Structure formats: C-alpha cells, structure tokens
Amino acid sequence: MxxxxxxxxxxxxxxxxxxxxxxxxxxxxxxxxxxxxxxxxxxxxxxxxxxxxxxxxxxxxxxxxxxxxxxxxxxxxxxxxxxxxxxxxxxxxxxxxxxxxxxxxxxxxxxxxxxxxxxxxxxxxxxxxxxxxxxxxxxxxxxxxxxxxxxxxxxxxxxxxxxxxxxxxxxxxxxxxxxxxxxxxxxxxYQFKKENLTSPSLSVLISNYNMEKYVDIAVASCLLQNMPFDQILIIDDGSTDYSLKKLLQWDRNKQVKLFTKENEGKAKALNTLLPYVTSEFILELDADDWLDPNAVAMIKKHLLELPENSSLLYGNFRRWKQINDEVFFKGIKKGKEIHRPTELLTYSFPLGPRIYRTSTLKSTGGFLINDFENGRLYEDVSTLLQLIKHSKLNYSNFTIYNIREHQESNTKINRSKWSEYLNHIDL
CATH class of the missing domain: 3.90.550.10 (Spore Coat Polysaccharide Biosynthesis Protein SpsA; Chain A)
Known part of the structure; x- marks a missing residue:
C-alpha cells in the first residue's frame, strides 16, 4: 500500500x-x-x-x-x-x-x-x-x-x-x-454559524505599546469573528520592542488599518484613531487581551436594546493568568450597574468591556487626557467620569472579553498610583 x-x-x-x-x-x-x-x-x-x-x-x-x-x-x-x-x-x-x-x-x-x-x-x-x-x-x-x-x-x-x-x-x-x-x-x-447584522455598526480600536508577546492574539481575535467588525483600527504608540513589526504583517489584511505615532500614552493614541471611525459604536480592546469568536454578534444584539440616552454598554470580564506560555482560567468577574461617579471610583475592577456610542464620545472630547502622569494612566476612568456627567452607562450580563493578567501589564505595574489618582481628580 x-x-x-x-x-x-x-x-x-x-x-x-x-x-x-x-x-x-x-x-x-x-x-x-x-x-x-x-x-x-x-x-x-x-x-x-x-x-x-x-x-x-x-x-x-x-x-x-x-x-x-x-x-x-x-x-x-x-x-x-x-x-x-x-x-x-x-x-x-x-x-x-x-x-x-x-x-x-x-x-x-x-x-x-x-x-x-x-x-x-x-x-x-x-x-x-x-x-x-x-x-x-x-x-x-x-x-x-x-x-x-x-x-x-x-x-x-x-x-x-x-x-x-x-x-x-x-x-x-x-x-x-x-x-x-x-x-x-x-x-x-469558532464553529457558530456566520452572521451578518449590518446595524448597528461597530468598530474596534486597539492601542499597542510594547506588547509583542500578545498583540498578535488580540488582532487575530478581531479577525476570527463569526460576524465581522465594520472597522479594525490599530495604532502603535511608539513601541520600542518588535510589536510594530508584527502589526505590519496584519496591515496586509483588508479589514485592518494600522497607524503609528510617537509615544504619548494610550488616550492620545486612541484619539488619533477617533476621526477615522465611521461606525455608530466603538469597542476598545487592549493589546494584551482578546475577544471570544462571537463577540461582535453578541455585542450588536445587546446594542439593539441600548437606550438612546446611554453612551456606553459594558458587561463582564473573563480573567486568565499568564504563566510562561500558558493561560489558566481564573473566573468571571461580573459587572454591576453604576449610576454615579462615586460608584465608578469604587468599582472593584476595570469597568468593561467598554463599547462607546461614537457620537457621544466625540462630542465630549474623545478619550480624556488629564494632567495626572501626563494623561498616561487611568484614561479609561477619566473618560467614563466625563461620560457619566452627561449620559447613562448601561450594564448587560454578557461575557465575550478576556483579560490576561501578566507581569508586563500597565495596570499591574502602576497599581500603587491609584490612590494618587483619586486625590488628583475633581468630582
């Protein structure tokens, strides 16, 4: 034979x-x-x-x-x-x-x-x-x-x-x-039936800084969706490792648009992308995290029920621990409803995943840049504090976003500065 x-x-x-x-x-x-x-x-x-x-x-x-x-x-x-x-x-x-x-x-x-x-x-x-x-x-x-x-x-x-x-x-x-x-x-x-819900439209924004170990997985998770994003916009914020080289490989994909700039922090990087967004809603994805394959389909179904006076949809996080080359499941962190700035500041973990209404985000000045650490830390909290003054933040019980806990995480490295940030902000 x-x-x-x-x-x-x-x-x-x-x-x-x-x-x-x-x-x-x-x-x-x-x-x-x-x-x-x-x-x-x-x-x-x-x-x-x-x-x-x-x-x-x-x-x-x-x-x-x-x-x-x-x-x-x-x-x-x-x-x-x-x-x-x-x-x-x-x-x-x-x-x-x-x-x-x-x-x-x-x-x-x-x-x-x-x-x-x-x-x-x-x-x-x-x-x-x-x-x-x-x-x-x-x-x-x-x-x-x-x-x-x-x-x-x-x-x-x-x-x-x-x-x-x-x-x-x-x-x-x-x-x-x-x-x-x-x-x-x-x-x-990955085996779920391919879907195509055109409205509401949804884009994903990724700001990368020195995440060469993980950024490929973040981008791939945006492309391996059962329902495509309307836009995938990525910016490299002046990385000094090899992550830009990796991102250039993805730039060949017609769904992806890649931008580069000098390092000034995540808020300024995301604001560089904002004028290019044409969709009704924006999902923010960190370069070291990833999405479930049905993320777009799930988010769009929840957005159909989002009240007009809500500027943000958020849900739950699935948490993983990075140990060497493996990830280990730690559990699901369920979100909860918040209505006031004080509730946001006592939230036990980062609020998300964050899906912004594009028109509201743009009209309130985009991702907020304050003078704490030159706007390089807690830009998500600052932006949410700005939004909650003018509109509602809406929680729904869904889980499609995966957080990777690892030693290079910016949140982990700067955890001790949270109390300084709280003393700095003016409610």
Missing part, C-alpha cells in the same frame, strides 16, 4: 499520552510515511521512549504563539498526499481504519467531532496537502490557546470542502478541569 500520509502531532500533553497516540496510529502503519511531533520549547518528550515501528519520527520545538509559522514551515517540506492531525490528548478511535481515511473531490478536508462536557468540538483530521498550501497554510490562525487552533482553522474552511464523520477521535485522555473546559467552551464558538 502506498505511504501517502504525513502525521503531525501537536503539543502532546505528556510522554504517556504521546505513546498512546502513536499506538492508535499503528493500524495505519502501511500508509504513514512520517510522523512529526511538535513540542513546546521547554518540552521533555523523549524520542527514545516511543514505539519502534516508526521509521521516520521527527521531534521539533515551537513556542505556543508560533504554531502557525511552525506548521507552515512543515507544510513547505511535505510532499505526501495527506496530512493527518492529532493534538494534545487526542488518539484515533478504534473505529478508524485505512478505508475511512480517503477523500474524493470536491472534498479536501475530513473533519470529525466529539463531545467534551457537552461542548461539541470539531477538528480537521485528514487534509489534502495541496489544499492547505492552496489556501495559504495557517496564516492568521492565532487563537489565545492552542487547544483552539485546529477548531479555529476548520471554522474558516468552506463547508462544501468538508466531509464530516463523527467520533474518529478518542478524547478519553482529555484533562478534566475548569481551565480545559473553559478553553473548549470558547473553541466551540
């Missing part, structure tokens, strides 16, 4: 799990030409402790946020007809045999699904190599965690190209904890 399959195993959880994955592949030994195992840069997998039936087994390392680039490099060197993907803890189920793993035109992707704690997860299992190359590989697929990588990629593949057969993956080795469950709940959202 012709050896026509290259297998790519993505970030296996452990040596034991890798061994199980390889055992599940053995039934396809006659068709497998090579197996490539991608492990994290700090991985401890040992090639000498795996099955000896493999003639061509290769281990390569990749950072979590460079998986798309790593896979594109692998595809450049792949000549086999098919690529078979397994990731993290997934093994082939007992029902899989060589006859199942075939594709005939016009089908180019064999996908499969399984249930994880009532979340239906769909993944590409077998894909024609030439099709991956034809569509440009895995460019722009940068979800916030790699458990969502294959579901996010599949969600962008035309349904007419897919052959779906359920339960070809055995998920029994999947880790059962709140972080994994939350990740798969979000991964499932």
């Amino acid at each position: 012709l050896k026509d399959i290259s297998v790519i195993i993505i970030f296996p959880l452990s040596q034991k799990v890798l061994q199980q994955m390889l055992v599940s592949l053995r039934k396809l030994q006659a068709r497998i030409s090579s197996v490539i195992v991608i492990q994290a840069t700090n991985g401890t997998l040992n090639k000498n402790q795996v099955n000896d039936w493999l003639n061509d087994l290769c281990f390569i390392t990749s950072k979590n946020n460079e998986l798309a680039h790593t896979l594109d490099n692998i595809m450049d060197q792949t000549n086999n007809r098919y690529v078979l993907f397994l990731s993290h803890t997934h093994c082939l189920s007992a029902s899989v045999n060589s006859e199942v793993l075939q594709l005939e035109q016009p089908k180019t992707v064999l996908s499969t699904g399984y249930l994880f704690r009532n979340h239906a997860i769909y993944l590409p299992l077998l894909v024609l190599s030439k099709y991956i190359k034809k569509i440009g590989g895995f460019t722009n697929i940068q979800p916030p965690f790699n458990e969502a990588f294959l579901p996010a990629w599949l969600a962008n593949i035309d349904k007419s190209c897919q052959l779906t057969i359920g339960n070809l993956i055995d998920p029994s080795l999947e880790t059962r904890n709140t972080t994994t469950s939350t990740k798969y709940m979000i991964a499932q959202k």
